[in-house]
Amino acid sequence: MKLAVLLSAWFMAQFDFFVVNVAAPSIDRDLHTGPAALELVVAGYAFTYAAGMITGGRLGDRHGYKRMFVWGVAAFTIASVLCGIAANPAQLVAARLLQGLAGAAMVPQVLAMISAGYPPGERGRALGWYGVAGGLGSIAGQVLGGLLLTADVLGLGWRVIFLINLPVGLIVIPLALWVLPEVETARGARFDLPGAVGLAAGVALLLVPLGLGNSLGWPVWTWICMAASGPMFALTWRWQRVLGARGGQPVLDLALLKVHSYQAGVGSIVAFMAYFASFMFTLTLLLQGGLGLTAFEAGLAFAPMGVLFSVTSLMGPRLVRRYGLVVVIIGATVILLGLVLLIVAAGFGLPYVMVALMLVGSGNGLVLPQLIGAALVEVAPHQAGIGSGVLSTAQQFAGAGGVAVIGAVFFAVAEGGHHLAAMRWSAAIDVGLVLVVIASVAYNRRRARRRAWAERSRTTARPES
CATH class of the missing domain: 4.10.860 (DNA Excision Repair, Uvrb; Chain A)
Known part of the structure; x- marks a missing residue:
C-alpha cells in the first residue's frame, strides 16, 4: 500500500509533464495564449520542477520525507486546480510554475523513502515499480490525455487534464498520513x-x-x-x-559526490535521459509531421512501447540480482537494435516504426530503473533526499539539453518536409548516447568484479586464528 501511495505521486508528476503537449492546441484556441505564453505553459513546469528539485530533496532530509511528501502532494493538487480554473494565459503560466515547484517538493521524497525505508532485498523491486510508474505516467500523458480531450468529459475541454488531479490528491493525502512510516532524517540543521x-x-x-x-x-x-x-x-x-x-x-552534500557508484550512476542517467527525452520528442514530430497521424493516434502508437517498458521494468531487478549488470548492457543493446531499425526502415511505413519502438521500449525497461538503483545503492539513509534531488535534477537537465540540441538538429534537417531524414539523424545521435551508457555500465561492472575478486583474495589469504 505504501509503495502505491508513493508511486501515485510520481505518476501524477510525470503525467502532468507530458499531457500538456497534447492539450497545447486546445489551450491556445481557448485562452488565445500566443506562442510565447504557450511555450511557458508547456515548459514552465519543467523549469521550476528542475530548479527546485535539489532544494526539495534537502528539505526532505531536514524536515522529514513523509511531511514533505504530504505537503508536496497538497501543493501539487492546489496548483493543478488553479491550472484548471485559469481564466487567462498569465494565470495559467503562474499556476504551472507553482505546479512545478510543488512537484519538486513531492517527487524527491518518493525515491528517498524507497532508498531509506526499504531493506536492500526489497529495494530493487520497489525501484522496478518506480520505473514502471514513471514510464506509464509518460505514456499516459500522451494516450490518456488525448482520450480525455476527445471525450470532453463534462464539457471541460483541456481543463480536465488538470482537474483530474483533485480526486487523486484527496485520496493520496489521507492515505499517506495513514500508511507512510516516519523515516529518521538529519533534522534540526539550519537551512x-x-x-x-x-x-x-x-x-x-x-x-x-x-x-x-x-x-x-x-x-x-x-x-x-x-x-x-x-x-x-x-x-x-x-x-x-x-x-x-x-x-x-x-544544501548540496559534497560528500555524496565522492561516492563512486553515485557519480557513475548520475553520469549514466544523464546520457540515457538525453537520449530518451529527445527520442520521445522527435518521434512525436515524425509520427505527426512525417507519417500524418493525429495527436491521439500518435499517442496510441506509444502504447506498445509503454507496455513493454512496464513488463521489462518489473523483470529487470530479478534478472540483475541473478546475472548482474550484464542485463543492463543487454537492455542497452536492444535499444541500439531498435534505433538502428528505425534509421534503416522508418521509410517503409508505420509497421516498421512500431517494431522499432517495441525494441526500444523493451530495452528502456531493462536499463532505466537499474541505473537509478545503482546510483542510490551506496547512499546513506540520511542523504537519501538530497541524493534523489540531485539525481532528479540531472535527469531534467539531460532531458532539456537533449531535446534542445537534438531537437535543433531535427528541425534543421526536417525543413522542407524531410522528417524521415531528420529522424535518422537524431536517432544516430541517440545511438552515440546509448553507447556512452553501455561503456559506463561496463566500466562499473569491471570495477565491481575486481572488488569482489580482491575481497575473495583477502579472505582466502587471511591466516586462521
Missing part, C-alpha cells in the same frame, strides 16, 4: 538559503534558454543566460565548500 537560491538560479539560467531558445530562434539573451549559468554554479559550489568547512550543512 542553506544562499545555496538553494544559487542552485535554483543556475538551473534556471541554463534550462530556460534551452527550453525556449529553439522556438524563439536563439536570441542573444538565451546565450547570455547560458554563459551566466557557469559563474553562478561556480560561486554556488564555492559557497557550498566554504559552508561545509565551517561545519555547516550545505
